[in-house]
Amino acid sequence: MMRAMWRPIFIRCAKAAAALALLLPVGAVALAQNPAQPAQKAVPEAAAVGKDDGQWTMAEKNYAATRYSSLDQINGGNVAKLRPEFAFSTGVNRGEEAAPLVVDSTMYIVTAYPNDLFALDLTKPGAPLKWEYQPHPDAGSQGVACCDVVNRGAAYSDGKLFFNTLDDNTVAVDAKTGKELWKTKLGDINRGETMTMAPLVVKGKVLVGNSGGEFGVRGWITALDANSGKIAWRAYSTGPDKDVLIGADFKPFYKQDKGADLGVKTWPPQAWKTGGGTVWGWIAYDPDLNLIYYGTANPGPWNQEQRPGDNLWTAGVFARDPDTGAAKWFYQTFPHDEHDYDGVNEIILLDMPVNGKVRKVLLHPDRDGYMYVLDRATGELLQAHPYGPINSTKGVDLKTGRPIVNPEKTTKLGQTVRDICPTASGAKDWQPSAFSPRTGLVYVPHENLCMDWEDLQVNYIAGTPYVGANVVMKPGPGGNRGFLTAWDPVAGKPVWQDKEDLPVWSGALATAGDLVFYGTMDGWFKAIDAKTGGLKWQFKTGSGIIGQPVAYKGPDGREYIAVFSGVGGWAGAIVAGNLDPKDPTAALGFVGAMADLKQRTAPGGTVYVFALPSS
Amino acid sequence: MSSHCRPLSPPRSPLIPSPAGGGGLGWGLLPVLAVMVLAATAQAQPAGVQPPVSLPSAQAAPRNVAVTTLFPGGGSPPSEDPIARVYQDNSRYINDGKRLFGWYNCSGCHANGGGGMGPALTDNQWRYGGRLDQIFSSIAQGRPNGMPHWAGKIPDAQIWELAAFVRSLSVPTPANAGNTAAKPPPPKSEAPGVQTAPK
Numbered sequence: 001m002m003r004a005m006w007r008p009i010f011i012r013c014a015k016a017a018a019a020l021a022l023l024l025p026v027g028a029v030a031l032a033q034n035p036a037q038p039a040q041k042a043v044p045e046a047a048a049v050g051k052d053d054g055q056w057t058m059a060e061k062n063y064a065a066t067r068y069s070s071l072d073q074i075n076g077g078n079v080a081k082l083r084p085e086f087a088f089s090t091g092v093n094r095g096e097e098a099a100p101l102v103v104d105s106t107m108y109i110v111t112a113y114p115n116d117l118f119a120l121d122l123t124k125p126g127a128p129l130k131w132e133y134q135p136h137p138d139a140g141s142q143g144v145a146c147c148d149v150v151n152r153g154a155a156y157s158d159g160k161l162f163f164n165t166l167d168d169n170t171v172a173v174d175a176k177t178g179k180e181l182w183k184t185k186l187g188d189i190n191r192g193e194t195m196t197m198a199p200l201v202v203k204g205k206v207l208v209g210n211s212g213g214e215f216g217v218r219g220w221i222t223a224l225d226a227n228s229g230k231i232a233w234r235a236y237s238t239g240p241d242k243d244v245l246i247g248a249d250f251k252p253f254y255k256q257d258k259g260a261d262l263g264v265k266t267w268p269p270q271a272w273k274t275g276g277g278t279v280w281g282w283i284a285y286d287p288d289l290n291l292i293y294y295g296t297a298n299p300g301p302w303n304q305e306q307r308p309g310d311n312l313w314t315a316g317v318f319a320r321d322p323d324t325g326a327a328k329w330f331y332q333t334f335p336h337d338e339h340d341y342d343g344v345n346e347i348i349l350l351d352m353p354v355n356g357k358v359r360k361v362l363l364h365p366d367r368d369g370y371m372y373v374l375d376r377a378t379g380e381l382l383q384a385h386p387y388g389p390i391n392s393t394k395g396v397d398l399k400t401g402r403p404i405v406n407p408e409k410t411t412k413l414g415q416t417v418r419d420i421c422p423t424a425s426g427a428k429d430w431q432p433s434a435f436s437p438r439t440g441l442v443y444v445p446h447e448n449l450c451m452d453w454e455d456l457q458v459n460y461i462a463g464t465p466y467v468g469a470n471v472v473m474k475p476g477p478g479g480n481r482g483f484l485t486a487w488d489p490v491a492g493k494p495v496w497q498d499k500e501d502l503p504v505w506s507g508a509l510a511t512a513g514d515l516v517f518y519g520t521m522d523g524w525f526k527a528i529d530a531k532t533g534g535l536k537w538q539f540k541t542g543s544g545i546i547g548q549p550v551a552y553k554g555p556d557g558r559e560y561i562a563v564f565s566g567v568g569g570w571a572g573a574i575v576a577g578n579l580d581p582k583d584p585t586a587a588l589g590f591v592g593a594m595a596d597l598k599q600r601t602a603p604g605g606t607v608y609v610f611a612l613p614s615s
Numbered sequence: 616m617s618s619h620c621r622p623l624s625p626p627r628s629p630l631i632p633s634p635a636g637g638g639g640l641g642w643g644l645l646p647v648l649a650v651m652v653l654a655a656t657a658q659a660q661p662a663g664v665q666p667p668v669s670l671p672s673a674q675a676a677p678r679n680v681a682v683t684t685l686f687p688g689g690g691s692p693p694s695e696d697p698i699a700r701v702y703q704d705n706s707r708y709i710n711d712g713k714r715l716f717g718w719y720n721c722s723g724c725h726a727n728g729g730g731g732m733g734p735a736l737t738d739n740q741w742r743y744g745g746r747l748d749q750i751f752s753s754i755a756q757g758r759p760n761g762m763p764h765w766a767g768k769i770p771d772a773q774i775w776e777l778a779a780f781v782r783s784l785s786v787p788t789p790a791n792a793g794n795t796a797a798k799p800p801p802p803k804s805e806a807p808g809v810q811t812a813p814k
Contacts, residue, residue: 143732143761463763465723573731580737583729591729
């Protein structure tokens with residue numbers, strides 16, 4: 001890890017001089033939008049955070065999605081003594097992106113395909129297995145999972161665990177016994193649909209969404225009754241208003257989002273039916289406003305020339321009523337996305353001063369490289385500052401809410417457009433950030449990658465990829481492929497950045513011990529100082545880490561830190577899928593940037609749990 | 616948009632998957648593909664793919680293909696279907712197969728051979744056998760961990776061409792080896808790595 005206090009990212013551009021020339025004014029413009037702010041910290045939405053009982057019941061930790069634990073036993077003064085307490089091998093050696101959950105002295109772990117669910121008894125030495133539940137998903141689902149066969153975890157509520165299987169089932173399991181309570185089929189692998197996201201449970205409804213934006217899937221979010229598994233509502237991301245659950249309550253802030261059936265009219269005829277906008281990322285919930293927030297993924301196919309138009313309602317953020325699904329507002333981070341910039345990244349609910357006035361905002365580090373700050377009641381764009389190198393756009397127009405597209409990086413049929421930044425996986429992908437109310441900073445794990453892109457004409461054949469692009473990714477300016485960035489949301493700029501050689505594809509965890517935990521793709525699990533970014537402790541696990549670290553209070557009253565180690569995901573597909581490093585277009589182009597990963601780590605699937613030595 | 620921005624030729628017909636989702640593969644598909652599926656003849660080529668110079672008269676799937684190296688009681692792999700010799704190492708068929716590889720979205724999963732959702736095809740590692748008839752069978756039948764079943768969807772002759780291209784990705788041939796001296800292909804009746812039965 002290389003550490004540096006923040007200097008403007010763009011000044012470090014060592015290559016792609018043309019890109020650099022573009023980047024400098026962009027950064028300058030972006031920063032100029034943000035005059036000095038009062039020294040006032042952001043705080044998470046109080047109702048959404050609730051009381052921290054030392055458990056970890058959902059991947060996001062709480063509805064505000066802060067991934068912050070108020071436990072402080074482990075801190076900068078003693079973290080050097082942190083050591084493994086136990087480890088649990090799941091026997092599943094694919095990309096392990098899930099957060100272990102801890103409820104009632106039991107740890108729950110859901111694996112990548114075949115999506116086994118394990119319950120470990122934390123009251124006994126070594127945390128022995130209590131039960132295992134195997135959903136036995138259809139093996140064919142592995143062939144339609146775009147970017148490794150991952151699963152991002154389970155959610156706990158009222159004695160039940162809920163999670164999704166790769167073959168499109170949402171399952172409820174009795175947390176005490178491991179018995180299946182219900183299983184509801186929601187999609188079809190023969191249309192290219194899979195499910196990989198972690199559900200969120202809100203007011204007795206289990207909220208889930210589909211994956212498959214690389215297969216011409218029509219995206220949706222669905223609410224299931226937590227007791228029965230019956231579908232309460234479903235809202236599509238494309239198509240007529242009645243399918244999108246757009247009605248009288250829908251009041252988007254910007255004029256381009258106002259009008260009837262825009263989910264049809266902003267597409268070529270019928271193209272919305274295969275238009276993507278899947279919902280495979282994160283959901284947040286504001287109990288005061290009674291709104292859920294989530295992002296929609298890229299439009300399909302990747303070849304933008306086959307789908308002229310804004311392609312609503314893909315690549316943006318929806319606010320909906322969780323009871324009915326009715327849309328309240330939508331903000332499109334990327335109208336007519338050309339670079340696979342999904343809008344599904346995490347959404348953190350904060351209250352913070354904007355231009356001197358405290359606003360209820362959501363913070364969203366998007367794939368396109370901007371840290372969006374939206375008014376979460378209205379969908380108004382308040383800030384959009386770059387947090388990584390960008391040349392595909394020249395900023396975001398705060399008046400219209402639209403990105404200013406750089407025509408030099410527009411993708412074209414039969415022509416390779418070089419050095420587009422950020423890359424298809426974005427300045428950041430799914431890997432969720434953490435927010436510490438103690439420092440007021442957001443800790444963002446992310447990539448530093450650019451790419452070459454050539455559009456190809458593609459045919460829609462149901463159940464096969466609908467991509468239409470040759471992509472080759474490469475390290476971004478400076479050569480390091482990853483960052484852990486500490487971001488000041490009020491000032492709208494980074495405070496410091498830790499460089500990593502590999503993309504940081506793990507989630508981040510912040511604790512009241514003023515530590516931030518994350519993992520590297522070659523297996524190091526690290527604790528850094530939340531104020532300075534300085535490395536305080538590290539441990540080499542058995543495989544690359546792309547999971548979400550969590551903190552919990554054990555039955556013995558001690559603080560524990562847990563993380564899944566098991567490389568894979570899109571970035572690690574070269575190892576998890578044993579791909580050929582000689583083909584830089586492999587794994588939709590990610591292998592181009594990861595050719596060395598097979599020499600750095602091997603597949604795995606083990607949960608590690610750490611604690612201080614008991615006195 | 617740009618001058619490149621034109622509908623597929625012929626125009627794209629939206630796929631409306633069957634709500635039940637089972638079985639039908641939602642194959643509402645491109646008219647051109649439907650034609651191909653029905654006709655299954657050399658005339659029904661996708662745009663840009665020329666018919667092979669002379670298709671073998673017999674286009675059928677190979678019979679009796681082994682995907683294992685174990686033969687209880689002794690024995691050896693069944694000999695390869697003679698049709699395979701027509702396609703194997705034939706640059707015209709390999710080039711056609713390359714175009715079909717993109718046309719049928721094989722490249723979406725296997726990239727340009729390095730793999731992705733599907734395994735790499737360039738590394739000469741074969742889960743279900745690397746002989747041409749074995750590759751044909753993997754494409755036609757599908758394989759349980761994610762390889763779709765293509766038999767009946769595209770003509771057998773095209774599956775042979777695809778198989779010839781896939782095999783060429785890891786076995787140097789005059790078609791893909793440029794000016795470098797090509798390694799002679801393995802004996803047609805015996806794929807590399809296939810053990811003969813113990814005596």
